[in-house]
Amino acid sequence: MFKKKYAVFTMDVETFGDTECIANHTQSVNVDLMDGFDEYIRILDKHGIKSTLFTVGALAPKIIDRLKSCINNGHKLALHSYKHIAPMDVDEDTFRKEIQKSKRLLKELFNTDIIGFRAPYFSLDDNRLNILKELGFKYDSSHLDFLKARHTVALNLKGFKECSKDIFRNGDFFEFGLSKHKIFGNPYPISGGGYIRLAPWNFIKNIIKQYLKENDYYVFYLHPFELTTQKVPILKGLKPYDQYYLQYGITSYGKHIEQLIILLKNQGYSFVTFEELLEIIHKNSR
Ligand SMILES: [Zn+2]
Structure with missing residues (x-):
């Protein structure tokens, strides 16, 4: 669909x-680990993203x-x-009220x-996606489509048309899906968070490289704690997997993200925000 290749970095x-x-x-817990937010912005600023x-x-x-900065x-x-x-x-009415309140607050x-x-x-x-549309949102980016993830509810995206791989359109509203690629025949999210951090880097890097060659759209996401330089607290009573999720790969994630950025640059990807990508799609369809 695109004339160029685009990568969207999100947090x-x-x-x-x-x-x-x-x-x-x-x-x-009494720590917020928001220093990971600053580290993320530092990495992006270094690469002009x-x-x-x-x-x-x-x-x-x-x-x-x-x-603000x-x-x-x-x-x-x-x-x-x-x-x-x-x-x-939460029920749909509560969801609507909370979203309305937040949108107003941020504005x-x-x-x-x-x-x-x-x-x-x-x-x-x-139904909740439609509420977002009614409240004036222009896009959503929650379509992970990986049912093994806890909590995830696969959107059916009824009424949407896939206009490019993992990008769905319903009128002027877009669903920007998270990137996945097949590993041993099954789709696996390669879009960041724990999915990249917990995987063996050289293995997942090669999977991503393959994906980038074959596609023209890639989304990355993560959370502030994943780039913290502080010690992640160990909580008593957590399940072993949760403890592993909170601790593993934190110290090397920043380095791997920079390698991912270089990989994207070498594959000819331009870095845009979702807001810029919307403008590009509209411009292309004129
Ligand atoms: Zn969250």
Whole structure:
């Protein structure tokens, strides 16, 4: 579909305490590990990349200076719910009210229109997607389509047409899916977060390289804690997998992200925000 290849770097801007296994844990944590946010921006600035920052509404006032400086520097703000509760865990009316409230709050704080959404835990269905559309959003990016992920509800995307691999359109509203590639015959997310961090780097790098050769759109996402330079607290009573998810690969992730950026550059990808990609799609379809 595209004349060029595009990569979109994103972050789900939330605290360490918003991570699912921590949020559901009886022991509270007193660190937010938001230094990982600063590290992410430092890496992107070094490579001249602008990111879309899907931010938890209730967190935004607490990190207002960080976000304002990013926006002034060309990064784009989008919404990642009000309090990081899975949309499918609340009824549709509550979802609508929370999203309306957050959209208004971010507009007031940053004087910028919020047109993009990503659901916590990629937990979204078609009805809630329609609510986003009704509230004036122009795109969503929650289509992970990987049922092995906890909480994930596969969007059916009824009424949408796939206009390019993993990009779906319904009128002027877009669903930007997360990138996946087949590993041993099964689709596996290669779009970041734990999916890249926990995998053996040389193995996943080659899978991504193959994907990049064959496609023209790639999405990367991660969370602030994944780039922290602080010690990630060990919580008693967590399941071994959760402990592993919170600890493994943190110290080398920044290095691997830079290698991924170089890989993308070598494969001819241009880095855009979702907001810029929307403009490119509209321009191409004129
Ligand atoms: Zn999240």
